[in-house]
Amino acid sequence: EDQVTQSPEALRLQEGESSSLNCSYTVSGLRGLFWYRQDPGKGPEFLFTLYSAGEEKEKERLKATLTKKESFLHITAPKPEDSATYLCAASQGAQKLVFGQGTRLTINP
C-alpha cells in the first residue's frame, strides 16, 4: 500500500536554530514528491516539487532534497513566521496525492 510518513510529528525550535524535517515514502512509480506549507484553518500552500533522486530545490530559508526512499526539508536560520504545518505528498500515475500526517513546526522568538 502506498504510504507517506513524516517525522517528527511536532518540532519546536528557537529562532535561528536550523533543523530538518523527514518524509519517507513507499509509493510505486513515483511521479513527484511535493512539499506544502499549511497554516491553521487554511489550504496548503505549494512549496516544491522533486522528481528524481539527488534533486534539490531552494526557496528562501527552505531547501528540499530527495533520495530514493525519503525527502528532507531543511530549514536554515528559521524565523517565527516559518511556524506552520509542513506537509509532504507523493504522486503516482493515478494523479492523486498521498499525503503524510505533517510536521507541526513552531519557531520561538
Next chain:
Amino acid sequence: EAGVTQSPTHLIKTRGQQATLRCSPISGHTSVYWYQQALGLGLQFLLWYDEGEERNRGNFPPRFSGRQFPNYSSELNVNALELEDSALYLCASSSLAGPTNEQFFGPGTRLTVL
C-alpha cells in the same frame, strides 16, 4: 492571477442532510481534486475530475459524489451526512498539459455536522 476559490467558507448541517460544496479552479486548469482533512488526520483523497469526467476516486462511500462543469468548476455533494463527515474539505486544481502536475489548493470549506 486568481487562485482556487471555494464556497461557502463554512457550512453547518445536521445529520442526515445533504451538503453541496463548490470549487472554481485556476484559470487554464482542467483538473480538479477534492480532499478531506478531518481533525487529527491527514489529507485524504476523495475525487479527481478532468475534462468533465471522474478520473479517480478515493476510499470513500458512494454518498460522496461530485461533478465538473463545462467551465471546469466543480461541486462536491455529500448525502446522508454523518457526524464524522465534519472536516475541512479542500479543492485543488492542476494543469495536465504542462511538464509538472503541481496541485494548487483553495482555502477550503469547513463542514460541521451536528
